[in-house]
Amino acid sequence: MLQALIFDVDGTLADTERDGHRVAFNRAFAEAGLNWEWSVERYGQLLEVSGGKERLQRYLQEDQPDFVPPGEVKAWAAEMHRLKTRHYRELVQEGIMPLRPGVQRLIQEARQAGIRLAIATTSAPENVLALLEMGLGSDSPSWFEVIAAGDVVPAKKPAPDIYLYALEAMGLPPSECVAIEDSQVGLRAATQAGLTTVITPSSYTQHEDFTGAALVVSHLGEPIAPFQGLTAHPLTSAYFDIALAQSLLTPSPSVTGSRIDLQ
Numbered sequence: 027m028l029q030a031l032i033f034d035v036d037g038t039l040a041d042t043e044r045d046g047h048r049v050a051f052n053r054a055f056a057e058a059g060l061n062w063e064w065s066v067e068r069y070g071q072l073l074e075v076s077g078g079k080e081r082l083q084r085y086l087q088e089d090q091p092d093f094v095p096p097g098e099v100k101a102w103a104a105e106m107h108r109l110k111t112r113h114y115r116e117l118v119q120e121g122i123m124p125l126r127p128g129v130q131r132l133i134q135e136a137r138q139a140g141i142r143l144a145i146a147t148t149s150a151p152e153n154v155l156a157l158l159e160m161g162l163g164s165d166s167p168s169w170f171e172v173i174a175a176g177d178v179v180p181a182k183k184p185a186p187d188i189y190l191y192a193l194e195a196m197g198l199p200p201s202e203c204v205a206i207e208d209s210q211v212g213l214r215a216a217t218q219a220g221l222t223t224v225i226t227p228s229s230y231t232q233h234e235d236f237t238g239a240a241l242v243v244s245h246l247g248e249p250i251a252p253f254q255g256l257t258a259h260p261l262t263s264a265y266f267d268i269a270l271a272q273s274l275l276t277p278s279p280s281v282t283g284s285r286i287d288l289q
């Protein structure tokens with residue numbers, strides 16, 4: 027039986043990378059007196075690295091090899107990331123990154139059905155809280171039993187650690203949960219943790235390979251704005267709901283020799 031939904035944040039709850047995190051990094055660079063500018067295209071490549079601090083260090087290695095940070099590079103990256111986080115929260119509060127279709131509906135439906143909720147993200151916890159409060163209201167963080175975020179585990183996605191952390195905190199096996207992700211990096215993390223995973227590709231991840239996902243749909247969908255199925259999975263619903271999540275965990279009758287096969 028389905029017990030919980032575990033949500034990724036960036037790209038899944040809202041399309042945050044291009045107009046949120048990327049712009050916030052650029053504003054932090056400007057504030058620090060650096061004339062670096064991450065273009066939409068370059069940021070897309072840097073997204074291969076999960077985590078803002080880690081991404082920044084990859085950029086230094088690849089694009090700014092002669093840059094000498096004041097002090098130790100990790101401390102410098104952490105300080106830049108603090109600036110960036112402040113800018114990111116301001117961007118969220120401007121309301122420029124609405125929740126994706128179906129996110130609010132699904133979360134409300136889960137709450138009504140007694141399905142537990144969790145977050146598993148590589149993004150900093152401050153970012154997650156800002157996005158939830160802006161999109162779902164100030165008390166919404168409390169709806170999530172676990173908000174596993176940022177540096178709570180050292181190995182970020184695609185390592186499964188953040189999902190394993192969330193599962194352990196909830197005391198649930200992966201077989202009773204469904205993860206909702208937008209990227210191949212996130213899919214790898216979730217499936218390596220043993221989770222059935224639904225993918226709603228975001229603007230940066232449209233063309234990624236989602237082999238291994240239980241379901242790939244354009245977004246979670248609304249009754250008046252149906253999702254599009256992006257894999258061969260037979261869809262009888264116009265939007266992703268608890269019944270569909272449950273069906274992904276229930277082995278197909280023809281495979282298991284259930285009532286249908288026994289007739």
Ligand code: XBP
Pocket residue numbers: 034035036037043047075076077078079107146147148149150153183212
């Ligand atoms: C996406 C990430 C994050 C964000 C930036 O996380 O990799 O690093 O791009 O956030 P997810 P920070 O898809 O797992 O939510 O700068 O706070 O790391």
Ligand code: MG
Pocket residue numbers: 034035036037038207208209212
């Ligand atoms: Mg994501």
